[in-house]
Amino acid sequence: xxxxxxxxxxxxxxxxxxxxxxxxxxxxxxxxxxxxxxxxxxxxxxxxxxxxxxxxxxxxxxxxxxxxxxxxxxxxxxxxxxxxxxxxxxxxxxxxxxxxxxxxxxxxxxxxxxxxxxxxxxxxxxxxxxxxxxxxxxxxxxxxxxxxxxxxxxxxxxxxxxxxxxxxxxxxxxxxxxxxxxxxxxxxxxxxxxxxxxxxxxxxxxxxxxxxxxxxxxxxxxxxxxxxxxxxxxxxxxxxxxxxxxxxxxxxxxxxxxxxxxxxxxxxxxxxxxxxxxxxxxxxxxxxxxxxxxxxxxxxxxxxxxxxxxxxxxxxxxxxxxxxxxxxxxxxxxxxxxxxxxxxxxxxxxxxxxxxxxxxxxxxxxxxxxxxxxxxxxxxxxxxxxxxxxxxxxxxxxxxxxxxxxxxxxxxxxxxxxxxxxxxxxxxxxxxxxxxxxxxxxxxxxxxxxxxxxxxxxxxxxxxxxxxxxxxxxxxxxxxxxxxxxxxxxxxxxxxxxxxxxxxxxxxxxxxxxxxxxxxxxxxxxxxxxxxxxxxxxxxxxxxxxxxxxxxxxxxxxxxxxxxxxxxxxxxxxxxxxxxxxxxxxxxxxxxxxxxxxxxxxxxxxxxxxxxxxxxxxxxxx
Amino acid sequence: xxxxxxxxxxxxxxxxxxxxxxxxxxxxxxxxxxxxxxxxxxxxxxxxxxxxxxxxxxxxxxxxxxxxxxxxxxxxxxxxxxxxxxxxxxxxxxxxxxxxxxxxxxx
Numbered sequence: 001x002x003x004x005x006x007x008x009x010x011x012x013x014x015x016x017x018x019x020x021x022x023x024x025x026x027x028x029x030x031x032x033x034x035x036x037x038x039x040x041x042x043x044x045x046x047x048x049x050x051x052x053x054x055x056x057x058x059x060x061x062x063x064x065x066x067x068x069x070x071x072x073x074x075x076x077x078x079x080x081x082x083x084x085x086x087x088x089x090x091x092x093x094x095x096x097x098x099x100x101x102x103x104x105x106x107x108x109x110x111x112x113x114x115x116x117x118x119x120x121x122x123x124x125x126x127x128x129x130x131x132x133x134x135x136x137x138x139x140x141x142x143x144x145x146x147x148x149x150x151x152x153x154x155x156x157x158x159x160x161x162x163x164x165x166x167x168x169x170x171x172x173x174x175x176x177x178x179x180x181x182x183x184x185x186x187x188x189x190x191x192x193x194x195x196x197x198x199x200x201x202x203x204x205x206x207x208x209x210x211x212x213x214x215x216x217x218x219x220x221x222x223x224x225x226x227x228x229x230x231x232x233x234x235x236x237x238x239x240x241x242x243x244x245x246x247x248x249x250x251x252x253x254x255x256x257x258x259x260x261x262x263x264x265x266x267x268x269x270x271x272x273x274x275x276x277x278x279x280x281x282x283x284x285x286x287x288x289x290x291x292x293x294x295x296x297x298x299x300x301x302x303x304x305x306x307x308x309x310x311x312x313x314x315x316x317x318x319x320x321x322x323x324x325x326x327x328x329x330x331x332x333x334x335x336x337x338x339x340x341x342x343x344x345x346x347x348x349x350x351x352x353x354x355x356x357x358x359x360x361x362x363x364x365x366x367x368x369x370x371x372x373x374x375x376x377x378x379x380x381x382x383x384x385x386x387x388x389x390x391x392x393x394x395x396x397x398x399x400x401x402x403x404x405x406x407x408x409x410x411x412x413x414x415x416x417x418x419x420x421x422x423x424x425x426x427x428x429x430x431x432x433x434x435x436x437x438x439x440x441x442x443x444x445x446x447x448x449x450x451x452x453x454x455x456x457x458x459x460x461x462x463x464x465x466x467x468x469x470x471x472x473x474x475x476x477x478x479x480x481x482x483x484x485x486x487x488x489x490x491x492x493x494x495x496x497x498x499x500x501x502x503x504x505x506x507x508x509x510x511x512x513x514x515x516x517x518x519x520x521x522x523x524x525x526x527x528x529x530x531x532x533x534x535x536x537x538x539x540x541x542x543x544x545x546x547x548x549x550x551x552x553x554x555x556x557x558x559x560x561x562x563x564x565x566x567x568x569x570x571x572x573x574x575x576x577x578x579x580x581x582x583x584x585x586x587x588x589x590x591x592x593x594x595x596x597x598x599x600x601x602x603x604x605x606x607x608x609x610x611x612x613x614x615x616x617x618x619x620x621x622x
Numbered sequence: 623x624x625x626x627x628x629x630x631x632x633x634x635x636x637x638x639x640x641x642x643x644x645x646x647x648x649x650x651x652x653x654x655x656x657x658x659x660x661x662x663x664x665x666x667x668x669x670x671x672x673x674x675x676x677x678x679x680x681x682x683x684x685x686x687x688x689x690x691x692x693x694x695x696x697x698x699x700x701x702x703x704x705x706x707x708x709x710x711x712x713x714x715x716x717x718x719x720x721x722x723x724x725x726x727x728x729x
Contacts, residue, residue, distance in 0.1 A: 003710065004662060040642075
């Protein structure tokens with residue numbers, strides 16, 4: 001059976017209408033996908049429990065060979081076919097790439113879009129990004145058990161239109177519907193709930209990732225974020241910290257790494273490990289063991305801080321100039337959000353905290369905070385939450401629905417749903433050749449229409465004649481922000497449509513609404529019995545009608561006199577039971593009639609198939 | 623009869639409510655819609671209506687309106703994983719048949 005999630009009060013969706021949404025942090029070094037489940041925003045890990053997908057794609061002559069961790073492992077062995085940090089190239093022209101990244105090997109074509117050379121031929125930055133996005137999409141679909149209705153993707157605040165458009169194109173190529181692109185610092189602020197603040201506020205988002213540094217100053221005004229200033233260094237990040245430690249090990253140990261790629265990778269691992277240790281303790285133990293090279297040593301917090309001091313100072317200088325650009329002082333900043341794995345380094349936190357003279361926000365995992373913010377935004381945009389930007393937030397006081405066969409109420413918008421809201425449901429015809437349908441819009445909680453309040457009636461005409469149950473009539477209930485209900489019905493195959501406008505709460509006082517709700521509770525048991533009885537009666541009517549129509553046509557051809565009398569007597573029992581008040585009895589009579597007419601139904605079916613096949617040869621079916 | 627929660631379900635619900643920062647418990651219900659008759663409602667409960675029936679199991683309050691209780695009495699709510707997917711399951715003794723996906727059911 002399906003796995004269900006907890007919804008906000010009044011926000012339950014109809015079955016098969018859950019709107020799955022995700023937030024994607026498409027990063028230079030790593031990418032993540034997050035979603036909101038049961039009110040909790042969390043990143044989605046892969047089968048081995050890793051939330052982070054390295055933004056690396058490896059190609060071979062057949063196309064994409066690996067994405068993520070496996071691709072990153074190929075980077076050293078197969079550098080020309082392994083593409084990492086593609087985010088730096090997305091949306092750039094030939095000239096821009098040649099100017100900024102001369103080492104990138106491009107196909108020399110006249111194509112307006114630059115193509116990177118790989119064993120699979122030329123690939124664009126958009127195509128590579130699309131591969132990363134599809135890997136995240138597949139993970140989200142597997143984790144959520146359904147297709148995504150839409151995603152929010154984050155981009156750096158400094159991305160221009162062409163970089164943003166290229167990111168959108170990549171998403172489309174990956175089969176994703178982009179609800180919105182949002183700036184990474186904005187997503188981080190949303191993750192901390194800063195957008196929920198009542199008063200206007202100015203914040204700084206300090207983002208020190210694996211290979212890039214960004215500082216952004218944002219202003220939140222009436223729920224809308226504006227980027228006042230942003231700056232950064234696209235070649236400063238955790239990798240530089242690792243390299244500083246590697247250099248220190250080389251100086252201390254006297255080892256040489258000339259042309260020894262294996263030792264170089266090993267030293268980077270040792271350095272990373274030491275960096276992680278120093279986030280929690282004062283001393284890190286280092287152990288180098290690679291071929292003939294062996295060395296052990298200790299790195300203290302103090303020495304480490306000395307190694308990276310100049311790097312951290314560079315970020316602070318960027319903070320100063322960004323504040324200048326925004327004409328602000330450090331004291332004007334009310335919150336400082338820390339983003340990126342490198343902000344776990346104690347010296348970074350301490351220095352930033354001292355510069356802004358306040359405690360910095362670090363409670364959400366700095367690697368995941370951007371994806372989490374994007375997921376929260378996606379959840380709102382896809383319609384799973386009342387849009388918090390809307391000033392007018394109201395609810396439907398009583399359920400709204402339509403009358404179905406047997407005088408039963410089918411609720412389409414349940415009470416307490418926040419408005420504006422739109423819900424749709426499909427209905428079908430009851431009789432063969434039915435060309436019109438009467439729609440009766442009702443309001444109330446009771447199961448029988450006679451106990452609910454009638455709001456209006458309208459007719460959908462011009463349905464093309466079809467077998468009962470084949471027409472697909474979509475009925476849409478829409479309540480706008482003013483509480484105005486519009487009910488529309490459209491027959492999907494022919495497109496014929498009709499609609500009616502109603503003001504649903506008109507004429508009902510609060511007291512009357514309360515009475516209606518109370519009654520529905522009081523009559524819960526009896527309503528259930530009545531609904532079951534009514535449903536069985538409708539079923540009985542439909543069966544009798546179908547049987548009569550069939551027997552009139554060909555009873556003589558397919559039935560012996562004895563069989564016919566058996567069916568007729570079962571039918572009479574059903575008609576008698578239908579007049580009674582016992583739903584179980586009707587159910588039993590229905591089953592008996594079905595059993596009595598089983599052979600008849602089978603013979604008719606065979607004859608129909610025979611008619612269809614007569615005059616054709618077996619080759620027609622091949 | 624009553625409505626109960628498995629340890630796994632209760633742990634998750636408590637976790638979600640803590641994270642959400644408000645809510646008295648969990649609201650279970652049914653709605654008459656869906657491909658096979660009825661559909662489950664699983665929501666956070668912020669308030670208890672006068673007419674609601676409240677159960678408490680494993681330190682979690684379960685709120686049900688009397689109309690839904692007719693269909694839900696005896697249900698055990700479980701939490702489980704299927705591959706990467708995870709979520710809540712209704713083990714409802716009143717169910718006679720359900721649609722393939724289990725999101726809606728018949729009594």
